[in-house]
Amino acid sequence: MTRQIRAVALISGGLDSMLAARLIQEQGVQVEGLNFYTGFCVEGHTHAIRRQERERPKRNNALWVAEQLGIPLHIVDVVEDYKDVVINPRHGYGQNMNPCLDCKGFMVARAREWMEANGFDFIITGEVIGQRPKSQLRRSMPIVARESGAGDRLLRPLCAQLLEPTLPEREGWVDRERLLDWSGRSRKPQMRLAERFGFRDYAQPAGGCCFLTDPSYSRKLKDLWAARGERRYELDDIMLLKVGRHLRPRNHFKLIIAREEGENRFLEGYRRCFTHLEPVSHAGPLCLLDGSADEDDLTLAARLVARFSRGRESPSVTVAVADAGGGGRRELSVSPMPADQVPRRWYIT
Amino acid sequence: MQRQEIDARGLLCPMPVIRLQQAAPACDKGDELDVLATDPGVRADIPAWCRVHGHEVVEIREEGYTIRVRVRIGG
Numbered sequence: 001m002t003r004q005i006r007a008v009a010l011i012s013g014g015l016d017s018m019l020a021a022r023l024i025q026e027q028g029v030q031v032e033g034l035n036f037y038t039g040f041c042v043e044g045h046t047h048a049i050r051r052q053e054r055e056r057p058k059r060n061n062a063l064w065v066a067e068q069l070g071i072p073l074h075i076v077d078v079v080e081d082y083k084d085v086v087i088n089p090r091h092g093y094g095q096n097m098n099p100c101l102d103c104k105g106f107m108v109a110r111a112r113e114w115m116e117a118n119g120f121d122f123i124i125t126g127e128v129i130g131q132r133p134k135s136q137l138r139r140s141m142p143i144v145a146r147e148s149g150a151g152d153r154l155l156r157p158l159c160a161q162l163l164e165p166t167l168p169e170r171e172g173w174v175d176r177e178r179l180l181d182w183s184g185r186s187r188k189p190q191m192r193l194a195e196r197f198g199f200r201d202y203a204q205p206a207g208g209c210c211f212l213t214d215p216s217y218s219r220k221l222k223d224l225w226a227a228r229g230e231r232r233y234e235l236d237d238i239m240l241l242k243v244g245r246h247l248r249p250r251n252h253f254k255l256i257i258a259r260e261e262g263e264n265r266f267l268e269g270y271r272r273c274f275t276h277l278e279p280v281s282h283a284g285p286l287c288l289l290d291g292s293a294d295e296d297d298l299t300l301a302a303r304l305v306a307r308f309s310r311g312r313e314s315p316s317v318t319v320a321v322a323d324a325g326g327g328g329r330r331e332l333s334v335s336p337m338p339a340d341q342v343p344r345r346w347y348i349t
Numbered sequence: 350m351q352r353q354e355i356d357a358r359g360l361l362c363p364m365p366v367i368r369l370q371q372a373a374p375a376c377d378k379g380d381e382l383d384v385l386a387t388d389p390g391v392r393a394d395i396p397a398w399c400r401v402h403g404h405e406v407v408e409i410r411e412e413g414y415t416i417r418v419r420v421r422i423g424g
């Protein structure tokens with residue numbers, strides 16, 4: 001009896017990795033999925049924070065993909081280890097703060113460790129040559145294979161025919177003829193193959209698989225580092241960059257102001273960690289203050305919060321201010337700041 | 350049968366699922382794990398995770414702001 005060959009697939013939640021996994025399953029290989037949680041991931045719930053997007057089904061796309069494929073999915077918390085990838089990428093950033101090449105190397109390296117620990121035979125990814133700059137260039141492919149230590153146990157089923165044969169192909173674990181030769185940015189072949197496999201309703205993130213490809217998110221991350229004078233972050237920092245209006249009126253503090261009810265609810269969970277402000281005389285958003293603020297700063301912050309409240313046209317709005325955790329609560333009566341007195345540069349967009 | 354609680358309150362998805370996944374391997378078939386969470390995303394994610402791993406969600410209950418998801422470990 002021949003031994004069951006087993007492969008571990010990097011599952012992002014997008015279509016490409018889903019197709020790659022199914023192609024290998026079709027060849028009789030047993031596949032299990034790995035999904036890495038970096039904190040920057042774009043997934044169903046993040047979008048669900050905002051109310052207008054809450055109509056869409058809330059789901060974790062990677063888990064949804066695993067269900068469609070009928071494979072176990074292991075979600076791995078890499079938040080701590082991933083910091084070094086974002087802060088010191090050896091190969092630099094892409095168009096925004098996305099360190100794609102280092103990120104791929106990191107994830108494949110973690111997949112290699114998992115493969116070895118669990119007695120699996122090879123690794124598959126959904127990469128397509130030329131699809132995104134840098135990480136998916138033809139010359140980047142060997143870099144990822146080498147730096148991750150995966151070597152020729154790394155198979156990219158969607159573009160394998162354009163690359164040197166890997167171990168699974170040479171050993172006959174998979175038939176190279178039944179792998180693909182995709183390159184370029186067209187999504188048509190993907191959609192056709194999805195149709196053939198009967199995959200519907202798959203996620204199609206614009207841009208990339210994580211927030212680091214987003215220009216506005218990247219600017220907020222750079223602002224955070226500039227204001228702190230060092231490149232570091234905690235998980236809460238990067239979660240909060242996904243939500244609300246961000247204004248930095250002074251270098252030593254920034255305001256995160258909810259734009260609507262869903263964001264308000266999300267920010268509620270952070271009352272215990274930040275000084276927070278909230279209009280009480282009029283309906284208005286919850287605001288977190290990140291940094292340090294003296295009394296003048298708090299008055300300025302309250303005037304800004306008032307500006308985004310229903311009382312923006314009123315002569316005076318009462319804003320409650322409390323320390324992290326809710327202590328030291330007091331109320332300030334302020335005049336809402338007129339829109340034309342809020343300099344453009346305060347907005348981090 | 351053993352029952353154990355996993356406190357994932359205040360954590361955002363998919364962290365509660367990750368906590369459950371970390372606890373599951375030490376359990377025997379039939380054991381129950383109660384995940385306590387505040388992110389409503391667990392209502393979708395824990396059942397999905399259980400389906401792909403062959404475990405069963407016995408019940409999902411709201412206790413004030415906390416959502417308790419009871420999972421029975423499969424074979």
Ligand code: SF4
Binds near residue numbers: 098103104209212
């Ligand atoms: S888009 Fe984000 S998750 Fe995807 S490879 Fe680039 S850095 Fe990594």
